Amino acid sequence: MAFCVGLWLTIMRLLLLTAGVESAEQVITCDINHQQVHHLHCGQGVIDVTDALYGRSSSEVCIEPQSHETVADTKCTRQGTLDKVKIGCNGKQSCDLFLEDFRKPDPCVGTSKYLLTNFDCMPAITAVACEMSIAHLYCGPGHVIHVYGADYGRRNDNICQYKRHRHGIENKECIGPNDIVANKCNGQNKCDIMASNAVFGDPCPGTYKYLEVAYSCGDKDENQTTYLWYKVAQTGKSSLLGIFQLAFNIFGNMASCVGICSKIVLVATALFLATVVNSVEQMTTCDSDNLNVHRLHCEGGVISVDQALYGRSSSVVCAEGRPPQQVVNTQCAGQGTVDALKTECNGKRTCMVNTNTFRNPDPCVGTFKYLQTNFTCFPAITTIACEESLMHLFCEAGQVISVFGADYGRRDRSTCSYKRPPNQLQNVECLSPTEIVANRCNGKSSCTIRAINSVFGDPCRGTYKYLEVAYACFFN
Incomplete structure (x- = not known):
């Protein structure tokens, strides 16, 4: 041991x-x-x-x-x-x-x-869906969603304010936590949920709201091990007693040293690579109506767009509630999408783009499309x-x-x-x-x-x- x-x-x-x-x-x-x-x-x-x-x-x-x-x-x-x-x-x-x-x-x-x-800052994937847009939570094969927290309403007037009248975004004290996203999405590989009053209630009538979700991908053990590594590094626990204390609180026992150590090595390596190679982010916005806003954000550093797609390359992304004929075409891609995203977002910490910008010409009539962007955040304090x-x-x-x-x-x-x-x-x-x-x-x-x-x-x-x-x- x-x-x-x-x-x-x-x-x-x-x-x-x-x-x-x-x-x-x-x-x-x-x-x-x-x-x-x-x-x-x-x-x-x-x-x-x-x-x-x-x-x-x-x-x-x-x-x-x-x-x-x-x-x-x-x-x-x-x-x-x-x-x-x-x-x-x-x-x-x-x-x-x-x-x-x-x-x-x-x-x-x-x-x-x-x-x-x-x-x-508790590590999480953060997704924001403006009111009447669909939030798409997605994890890779073999991983499941774990929701840390979700809020519906408005906490500031900078998020989801694109072409909105001032009076619709000035109330910044109407957001609160809820369990609806966790109850619907936890344990699933992918999950779509509409940011609407019909789903979450209306905490502030007359205010244009948004849904904010923080989640991670992994099985139960992976989430616990990641959190253990994270807390050891953050709290500076360097004594055996301190580490045993953290591990016992999270795992309940320390019976399987080899299993825990192997997971810690993998997680530590992944976190180290993320620190050195920069963090790679992905944002997906389902194109359901003219109000959809695609928001990219880097907290520590600036955005560098790597790839962008307006259309459809997967039959499972943004597919909930859609008839099969609207998601079967996975070879649909609008021209010039990545250049448009780079022009709008590169070099900024935050940018917002309306999906309506990419609809004309329609790259595949009859197919339900989405805007998906892969981008890198240059690491910084x-x-x-x-x-x-x-x-x-x-x-x-x-x-x-x-x-x-x-x-x-x-x-x-x-x-x-x-x-x-x-x-x-x-x-x-x-x-x-x-x-x-x-x-x-x-x-x-x-x-x-x-x-x-x-x-x-x-x-x-x-x-x-x-x-x-x-x-x-x-x-x-």
Whole structure:
């Protein structure tokens, strides 16, 4: 048993060292004024806060432009911070917290403080279907669907807003979890479900809604083993007792060392390859009506479209409820689809395309079609600092920052929107790239930069902006 676990630990350590990147997420917001917003986000999955600190535990974090006296106390901690962050963020894909809510009582008067949060993003495939569209969940042969969570309604006005009137997307507090998708799809190889009020009820009449689903593919043991590896890597469990504890909680016993170790090796290898070779995503949108929106998204990095099909290449995809004659033609492909998707989506973190764009000319009259895109997300740590806030980029000892890209302005209405009037969020076409962050931070182990017009210029006066940076940590 000891040899088995030792081998397991050695493999994990080597993989993490070779990858050269942290697997957990960390956000640090320096507390410099009353406008500071702490923004957490998971592109795929949901937030699981593991640790949080308001105060100061390091003399190297958020030190610009502070004096030595204000950063000397490194044992400053406000009680209840972890619980407060968990309540505000756990189970959500994104959340905003005001640092002003953590200042009283002041844990150390005269010390410059910051809010630091470590969190995990539970791994999942995320699918979004706009109202009256069909969500298609699909796993490869020999694998089944396992739904982590599903929500129907609206949590922001950036998703499924294509050509929608403002009043139909302004209600952003009407989304809630439900078990309908899990009850229908769990254990199946594929599953289609309509995002409609008839299926889920209407949480907010008059609002254009969407269905958001997070799921994984695999059998029960594979899901458990993947989660075990994930939690060991994220929590940093390095003792035999800690690993036994995690494994026992998930598997119930440790009777089959060989079986578990072999699965861990396979899963670890797959995760390592995904880290090095980039993540490959697939999005499928069934073309049921003029309202269907095809949405691609990369949380950490940018989209690179590899393949795209409008038509039909499979008799099982988007086939539920369709007569056989509408799904039998699997040689149907519209011309120019991949070029159109590349033009619209390459180089962006998010893009939305209406399937109606591809209907003329119809590549196969009488066949029920779908739009399917395979794309790669260039891996990166993505961090956001709201205007007037300080962004802190940080790598562990022996590693240095490499900035992939940085943008200042605004590309959507939901990011950094906490307690902001609508007129400051309306302009979503003012975000532009900047090389200032790369020039200042590349090659350093840590770097602090303020998201402010005096540094980056003002691309849209009157709009509340933010700085968005994608970077990685590599061994020097």
